[in-house]
Structures are given as structure tokens and as C-alpha cells.
Amino acid sequence: xxxxxxxxGTELLLGNIVNTNAQFLAEQCALLGLSAYNQCVVGDxxxxxxxxxxxxxxRSDIVILTGGLGPTEDDLTxxxxxxxxxxxxxxDAHTRERLEAYFADSVYxxxxxxxxxxxxxxxxxxxxxxANGTAPGLILEKFGKSVIxxxxxxxxxVPLFRDxxxxxxxxxxxxxxxxxxxxxxxxxxSAVEEKLIxxxxxxxxxxxxxxxxxxxxxxxxxxxxxxEEEAKKLIKPVVKExxxxxxxxxxxxxxxxxxxxxxxxxxxxxxLTVTTAESCTGGxxxxxxVNVPGASEVFREGVITYSNKAKKKMLDVSKSTLKKYGAVSxxxxxxxxxxxxxxxxxxxxxAVTGIAGPDxxxxxxxxxxxxxxxxxxxxxxxxxxxxxxxxxxxxxxxxKALDLLRRSILDNYRK
Amino acid sequence: xxxxxxxxGTELLLGNIVNTNAQFLAEQCALLGLSAYNQCVVGDxxxxxxxxxxxxxxRSDIVILTGGLGPTEDDLTxxxxxxxxxxxxxxDAHTRERLEAYFADSVYxxxxxxxxxxxxxxxxxxxxxxANGTAPGLILEKFGKSVIxxxxxxxxxVPLFRDxxxxxxxxxxxxxxxxxxxxxxxxxxSAVEEKLIxxxxxxxxxxxxxxxxxxxxxxxxxxxxxxEEEAKKLIKPVVKExxxxxxxxxxxxxxxxxxxxxxxxxxxxxxLTVTTAESCTGGxxxxxxVNVPGASEVFREGVITYSNKAKKKMLDVSKSTLKKYGAVSxxxxxxxxxxxxxxxxxxxxxAVTGIAGPDxxxxxxxxxxxxxxxxxxxxxxxxxxxxxxxxxxxxxxxxKALDLLRRSILDNYRK
Numbered sequence: 112x113x114x115x116x117x118x119x120g121t122e123l124l125l126g127n128i129v130n131t132n133a134q135f136l137a138e139q140c141a142l143l144g145l146s147a148y149n150q151c152v153v154g155d156x157x158x159x160x161x162x163x164x165x166x167x168x169x170r171s172d173i174v175i176l177t178g179g180l181g182p183t184e185d186d187l188t189x190x191x192x193x194x195x196x197x198x199x200x201x202x203d204a205h206t207r208e209r210l211e212a213y214f215a216d217s218v219y220x221x222x223x224x225x226x227x228x229x230x231x232x233x234x235x236x237x238x239x240x241x242a243n244g245t246a247p248g249l250i251l252e253k254f255g256k257s258v259i260x261x262x263x264x265x266x267x268x269v270p271l272f273r274d275x276x277x278x279x280x281x282x283x284x285x286x287x288x289x290x291x292x293x294x295x296x297x298x299x300x301s302a303v304e305e306k307l308i309x310x311x312x313x314x315x316x317x318x319x320x321x322x323x324x325x326x327x328x329x330x331x332x333x334x335x336x337x338x339e340e341e342a343k344k345l346i347k348p349v350v351k352e353x354x355x356x357x358x359x360x361x362x363x364x365x366x367x368x369x370x371x372x373x374x375x376x377x378x379x380x381x382x383l384t385v386t387t388a389e390s391c392t393g394g395x396x397x398x399x400x401v402n403v404p405g406a407s408e409v410f411r412e413g414v415i416t417y418s419n420k421a422k423k424k425m426l427d428v429s430k431s432t433l434k435k436y437g438a439v440s441x442x443x444x445x446x447x448x449x450x451x452x453x454x455x456x457x458x459x460x461x462a463v464t465g466i467a468g469p470d471x472x473x474x475x476x477x478x479x480x481x482x483x484x485x486x487x488x489x490x491x492x493x494x495x496x497x498x499x500x501x502x503x504x505x506x507x508x509x510x511k512a513l514d515l516l517r518r519s520i521l522d523n524y525r526k
Numbered sequence: 527x528x529x530x531x532x533x534x535g536t537e538l539l540l541g542n543i544v545n546t547n548a549q550f551l552a553e554q555c556a557l558l559g560l561s562a563y564n565q566c567v568v569g570d571x572x573x574x575x576x577x578x579x580x581x582x583x584x585r586s587d588i589v590i591l592t593g594g595l596g597p598t599e600d601d602l603t604x605x606x607x608x609x610x611x612x613x614x615x616x617x618d619a620h621t622r623e624r625l626e627a628y629f630a631d632s633v634y635x636x637x638x639x640x641x642x643x644x645x646x647x648x649x650x651x652x653x654x655x656x657a658n659g660t661a662p663g664l665i666l667e668k669f670g671k672s673v674i675x676x677x678x679x680x681x682x683x684v685p686l687f688r689d690x691x692x693x694x695x696x697x698x699x700x701x702x703x704x705x706x707x708x709x710x711x712x713x714x715x716s717a718v719e720e721k722l723i724x725x726x727x728x729x730x731x732x733x734x735x736x737x738x739x740x741x742x743x744x745x746x747x748x749x750x751x752x753x754e755e756e757a758k759k760l761i762k763p764v765v766k767e768x769x770x771x772x773x774x775x776x777x778x779x780x781x782x783x784x785x786x787x788x789x790x791x792x793x794x795x796x797x798l799t800v801t802t803a804e805s806c807t808g809g810x811x812x813x814x815x816v817n818v819p820g821a822s823e824v825f826r827e828g829v830i831t832y833s834n835k836a837k838k839k840m841l842d843v844s845k846s847t848l849k850k851y852g853a854v855s856x857x858x859x860x861x862x863x864x865x866x867x868x869x870x871x872x873x874x875x876x877a878v879t880g881i882a883g884p885d886x887x888x889x890x891x892x893x894x895x896x897x898x899x900x901x902x903x904x905x906x907x908x909x910x911x912x913x914x915x916x917x918x919x920x921x922x923x924x925x926k927a928l929d930l931l932r933r934s935i936l937d938n939y940r941k
Contacts, residue, residue, distance in 0.1 A: 123548075123552070123565070124552055124562040124563065124564075125552060125553065125562065126548075126549045126550065126552030126553025126554070126555070127737055128549070129544060129545070130544070130549065133538075133545065133567070134538075134541045134543065134545070135541065136541070137540060137541030138540065138542070139541070140541070141540045141541055147539040147540065147569075148539065148569060148571070148574055149539075149566065149567065149574065150538070150539065150566065150567035151564065151566040152564065152565035152566070153563070153564060154562075156563070159563055163564075266915075322542060387809070389809070392813070392816075393812050393813050393815065393816025393825075393828075394802070394804070394809025394811065394812030394813040394816065394828060394830065395809060395813040395816075396809065397809030398808050398809040398810040398813050398920075400808065401807075401808025401809065401810075401830075401920075402917065404916060406808075407832055411832050411833035411835065411836050412829065412830055412831050412832060412833060412839075412840060413808075413809060413830035413832075414828070414829055415802070415812045415816075415827055415828035415829070417816065417825055417826050417827060418826035418827060420826065420827075421826050421827035421870075424827075467816075469819050470819070501819060502817065505813075505816075
């Protein structure tokens with residue numbers, strides 16, 4: 112089945128916002144096994160929206176429209192779709208009740224009249240209750256086509272799609288598509304491909320495909336089968352094989368688990384605490400750890416020692432090390448990591464020192480970064496030469512620091 | 527004149543990447559005064575690409591295509607456009623030379639044959655030399671239309687557009703469009719609109735429009751005139767008027783200047799250094815300051831005190847304050863800021879303590895954040911109640927912390 116996306120909104124045509132909804136929906140549709148050949152963006156304009164919708168209806172089985180479901184006069188998506196499909200709009204009592212409850216809870220004293228427009232739906236539409244906003248999602252079926260209307264704000268669209276549209280789209284299809292993401296860190300995309308080349312080229316069900324992310328590689332394994340159990344059964348041995356080939360480079364096989372979540376999980380598992388000592392990353396490494404709710408159990412404090420003086424004072428890096436080897440050196444990284452543990456009562460410390468640019472430091476090039484991890488009386492230091500601009504270099508440094516911490520935990524504590 | 531974007535690439539249809547090029551180009555076209563009614567995405571497919579291109583040619587004066595200019599068989603954009611326009615492909619000696627020079631410099635031992643395909647251009651095309659890749663940009667003119675082909679990688683597309691396409695598009699138009707962005711922090715979008723409502727509604731040249739960003743509001747002032755000087759002259763008094771109405775809430779009128787750049791600039795101007803003491807933001811505030819190249823002049827160290835124990839030990843927050851008022855309180859924020867200055871030799875300290883969620887802390891709600899700035903023997907503390915998820919709350923906290931620092935510098939040091 113072919114699905115097509117129409118994003119409605121003048122703010123997209125003017126470049127005021129990035130169309131992240133299109134990426135999310137395209138990825139979700141691909142995961143559901145739908146084919147995609149076209150996407151388009153139109154403004155809040157009756158004629159052009161109608162034309163785009165008619166074109167999409169002709170060439171696709173499923174048309175997903177996002178945006179333009181709000182209460183203002185500019186919001187036309189529902190009206191235009193109903194008109195093109197020849198379906199009248201009727202008030203939906205259930206949606207009206209939900210709107211009344213929403214406004215009763217809100218700070219509004221008077222409810223603007225035009226809000227009731229959101230209780231009108233094309234007759235016979237499936238209503239998708241929106242827990243995070245006022246406009247419900249809608250599914251219309253006519254001429255053997257499915258038309259899905261979703262509100263534009265991502266925090267409304269994403270849960271609506273995940274919870275209500277996904278099961279609907281699954282049920283439309285004869286096959287069940289299931290996929291799992293194997294998340295990998297510490298080995299590049301071409302090396303991953305080399306190790307998995309027979310699986311990537313030779314497998315047809317499940318299929319195996321790689322995706323490069325900053326400092327990470329993700330491998331998606333996708334199976335088609337009559338049902339969920341069967342699809343999962345097809346996937347299981349392939350995921351197992353990938354894990355056995357890539358070993359500790361695999362940090363997760365859960366779609367929603369980030370690298371920092373995996374690291375915090377390991378720290379919790381082994382009852383460890385960690386501290387951070389950052390120079391070029393300037394707090395971003397600690398910031399990533401603190402992304403994880405509940406990080407306070409394993410991360411209590413960290414320091415940012417951007418100057419040499421701070422490295423000496425806060426981490427006890429020796430003056431002679433800084434003088435002899437410089438702030439960006441294996442020796443300084445090592446002393447920062449050791450100093451971090453002794454300055455706190457953490458079990459481990461990850462330290463980062465490097466040159467994020469734009470200027471090089473004498474004969475040391477932009478992108479040169481040393482990362483050290485002190486744990487269990489041992490220090491492990493790694494040297495990197497990253498490419499890219501200042502922010503890319505810093506992002507990659509953070510990923511590698513998290514990964515060094517992860518590998519150090521595995522090496523030291525895994526039984 | 528009407529411009530339309532066609533993004534070519536199966537990776538967009540599959541949702542593997544976000545279409546940031548479309549946002550960039552749409553914004554640039556809007557800044558150049560071009561109208562935009564449609565955008566579309568098609569895969570690397572001859573028929574569908576040709577159809578999308580023909581549709582765009584019918585309804586728009588300028589068609590910008592991105593992606594599909596590489597050396598592989600999948601790369602079809604140039605071939606399809608040339609065919610639809612009826613222009614033959616010919617080898618361009620200049621581009622061939624550039625390719626030879628590129629490969630001579632590179633690590634390739636043998637140059638894959640298909641690379642020479644990139645030296646073929648539609649006869650009569652304007653060639654836009656690509657300093658960051660192998661495929662040149664191309665401009666074709668036929669039937670009174672302009673067709674602009676750009677490589678997909680953003681680090682190739684963006685400089686090509688800025689340096690070579692912008693002057694071309696400017697020259698196509700009878701009017702010169704110039705705009706300036708007034709960047710505002712510390713006052714909400716509706717308050718900004720209220721103060722500028724007569725300018726927003728009443729002005730036609732220049733126009734005034736507001737855009738909400740996380741924790742910031744941007745106001746774009748755009749003028750149309752016969753030439754650059756005249757357009758700038760139209761803009762100047764309006765920008766001056768906006769600044770006078772919004773006062774210190776305006777932190778910059780330079781397009782490329784971020785809030786952290788403005789803050790680092792002020793610190794440098796007054797010869798000040800700052801330190802950071804972070805709890806819920808966990809290093810992100812320091813990370814933003816270190817975004818700015820040369821931040822080391824004004825920022826030397828910072829601490830992340832996520833636990834109460836760390837707040838006591840590193841910042842000397844008193845046990846009784848923590849017990850009586852809690853970690854998320856005006857008093858704790860105040861002591862953190864004072865402690866930060868005394869623990870370092872910085873002139874100022876910004877401290878952040880709050881509840882980023884997902885769980886509330888007793889009777890204190892998620893989103894409650896206190897930010898303190900110690901400077902010149904005075905502490906200023908502000909209380910916020912942010913909406914949104916964990917990451918939104920932390921992002922907003924960072925913006926407000928930078929802004930409090932900025933305002934404190936102005937209040938204390940501006941003569």
C-alpha cells in the first residue's frame with residue numbers, strides 16, 4: 112500500500128519551522144511496511160490544498176494530512192478534505208464534551224466561539240481523541256482510500272499516531288511488519304557493514320539495514336509475517352547473530368533507549384556513581400547524563416575545568432604535566448579523570464579535553480580530543496581526531512565519552 | 527515571483543533524515559521576497575521526478591531542486607531536468623578540471639569512472655562551483671523560468687546558496703528586499719506584539735513580524751526598495767523604534783548573533799569572568815557558553831551540583847537552608863550563586879536549581895526553577911514555572927539563566 116504525506120501550513124512554506132512531522136511520519140510509515148513516493152507541503156489555502164489532496168488521492172491508498180485542524184479561520188484541512196470527498200460536517204457530541212471539559216480546566220474565562228468548530232467532524236469519521244490538545248485526529252474512509260488528519264503540534268501528533276493510527280494502519284495490511292533497532296557505538300558504519308555484509312545483502316525476511324548517526328550506527332532488522340509472534344520469531348535469531356558478531360559495541364536493542372540511558376542503567380545495575388571532568392565539551396557530557404530521569408542516583412556532581420588554572424585547582428592536574436604535555440594530552444586527560452574521583456566520592460570519572468576549534472593549538476590540530484575514564488584504580492585513555500565544526504566535534508566527544516564509560520563498566524564489573 | 531522547492535531523495539521519503547534543506551531554502555526565499563505556495567519531496571525515480579518537475583514548472587517562476595547530483599546511478603536530477611527542458615548534456619571543461627584537482631588532493635588512488643558524470647552539465651547552464659564537494663550547482667534558464675539545481679549535503683548547499691544563488695535571485699527581481707532580525711529575550715511573544723501592534727498592523731514597507739523561539743522572540747523587519755541603501759534606510763528608523771520600545775529586552779539586531787554570543791560579548795566588553803553552578807540543567811548552561819569560540823576569556827570553570835551533598839561541599843550551601851527551604855528554593859539558588867563566586871575567582875556566578883521532572887518534589891511542581899545571579903556583591907534571584915517536558919524545561923532554564931546574566935551585566939556595568 113502506498114501512503115502519502117501532505118503537510119499543511121504557511122509557516123513551513125516560509126521556513127519558520129523545520130518539518131520534523133514529515134520525518135517522523137515517513138519513518139513510522141516505512142516501519143509499517145507502507146511504500147512512500149511523494150510528500151508535499153501546501154499553505155493554508157483552500158484551492159491549493161484541495162488540489163494537493165486530489166492529486167494524492169489519485170496516486171496513493173493512504174493520505175496523511177497534518178496541520179490546519181485548529182480553531183482559526185486559517186485552519187481549513189478538515190473542511191477541504193470533507194468537501195473533496197463529498198462528506199458533510201456534523202457536530203460530534205463526544206468531541207464537544209471533551210472540548211467543554213478542556214476549557215473548564217483551563218485558564219480561559221470565556222471560550223472563544225470559534226473553538227466549537229473543532230467539534231465538527233466529517234460524518235462517519237473515526238475520531239482519535241487528542242489527550243494533549245483540542246483538535247481530535249480524524250480518519251475518513253471513502254473510495255477505498257484512507258484519509259488521516261492529524262494536528263500539527265508534534266506533542267499532539269506523535270502520541271496520536273503511535274497510540275491510535277499505528278494499530279489502524281496495521282489492521283489495513285495483510286502482513287504484520289515488525290522491526291527492532293540494534294544500537295551500536297564505538298565502531299564505524301563501514302566496519303559494521305563489513306561484519307554484517309552477508310546479512311545485509313543476503314537476507315530478504317527479515318531485512319537488515321544500517322543508519323549512521325553522530326558517533327553511533329543503528330541497524331534495523333525488519334520482518335514481515337502473518338502475525339506479530341511470527342514476525343518476532345523471524346527477527347530474534349538475526350538480532351542474536353548481529354549481537355554475537357558485534358559484541359560489546361551493541362549498547363541496546365530497544366528503540367527508545369538512548370546511549371545515556373544505557374549508561375545510567377549500567378551504573379545503576381552495578382551500584383556505581385560517576386562524576387565528569389570536562390574541558391572542551393564544557394558541560395555537555397554531564398548534560399547528557401542528566402537527560403535521563405533518575406540520573407541523580409548515579410550522578411551527583413561534575414566539574415567544568417575550561418582553564419588550566421581550574422584543572423589544577425579543581426582536579427589537581429600537575430603544573431608540570433600541563434607545561435610539558437599541554438592541556439590537550441593523554442597525560443592531562445588521565446590526571447583529570449583521577450582528580451575527578453578524588454575531588455568527589457564517585458566511583459568513576461570521565462574526563463574530556465580537546466580542541467573544538469575553530470583555532471588549532473600550536474601543532475595540535477582542531478578535532479584532537481583525549482577522553483579518559485578512571486574506574487577501579489585503573490585509567491583508560493583514548494585519543495580521537497574528529498572531523499567537523501566546533502559543535503560536531505563536541506557532540507562526537509560526548510558520545511565517545513559516554514561509550515568509554517559504558518565499556519569501562521562492562522570490562523570492570525560484568526561477571 | 528513564485529519559487530517552489532523539490533527535494534529529491536529516497537532517504538527523505540523513508541524518514542531517515544529531516545529535511546532541513548527545505549527549511550533553509552524556504553526561509554532564504556522568503557527573505558528574498560519570493561512567494562512560496564508548494565514544496566515537494568520525491569524519490570530517486572525518473573518518472574515521478576519528471577512529473578513533479580513539470581508540475582512545478584507550470585505553476586512557478588523559479589524551481590529549486592536539491593539532491594540527486596552525485597555520481598551514482600541513483601542520481602538523476604540533472605538528467606531528468608535536462609530532458610524535460612529539452613537541453614542536451616555536455617561535458618564542462620572547467621568542472622572536469624576541478625574534479626581532477628579534487629581527486630588529486632584526495633585519498634582515492636583510482637577515481638571511479640562514474641565520477642566524470644559530474645562534469646556533464648546541461649548546455650548553457652550557469653555553473654556554481656562547489657567548494658565543499660564534487661557536484662557543482664547549476665542554473666538553467668528556459669521558457670522564462672529559472673531552474674536551480676543544488677547538491678543535497680547541507681554543508682555544500684548552504685554556502686552555494688548564500689554566495690552564488692542569492693545574488694542571482696536578487697538580480698531577477700525588480701525590487702531589493704532587505705531585512706533585519708531584532709532578537710528579544712525576557713518578554714513573551716504576546717507582550718512583544720502588544721508593544722508593537724501598531725507597527726505590525728500598520729506598516730507595509732517595512733513589514734514587521736514576530737516569531738516565537740524557545741525562551742526568545744525574534745522580530746523581523748523587512749523592507750522593499752529599488753536598492754540596498756534605500757531598503758536599509760527604510761529599516762533603520764523602525765528597528766530604532768522597536769529597540770526604544772523594548773529596551774533591554776533586545777539583545778541583538780544581528781542575524782547570526784545568538785544569546786550566548788551576546789552574553790560572552792558583554793562579559794568581554796566589561797572585562798568580566800563568570801562561573802556557573804547548575805543543578806537541573808546539569809551542565810547545559812556552561813555548554814551553551816562554551817558554544818562561543820573564545821569563551822575561555824570569560825568562562826574558566828563551572829560546577830554541576832546535582833545532589834544536596836555536592837551543593838554543600840562545592841558551593842557551601844548551608845545545611846539548614848537545604849533542610850528548611852529545600853534544594854529548589856530562592857534561598858538555595860542565592861547561596862549557590864554566592865558560593866560559586868567564592869569557590870572560584872570569577873566576577874559573577876549564575877546558578878540554576880529546579881525540578882525538570884517527570885516527578886514533582888513533594889508540593890513543588892515540575893517546572894519550578896529558581897535562577898540566581900551574583901555580581902558586584904548583589905544577588906538577583908528569579909522564579910519561573912516552565913511548561914513542557916524535562917528537556918523543554920531545561921532548555922528554557924538555560925535561556926533564562928543567560929538572560930539574567932545579560933541583564934545583570936547591563937544593570938551593574940553599563941555607564
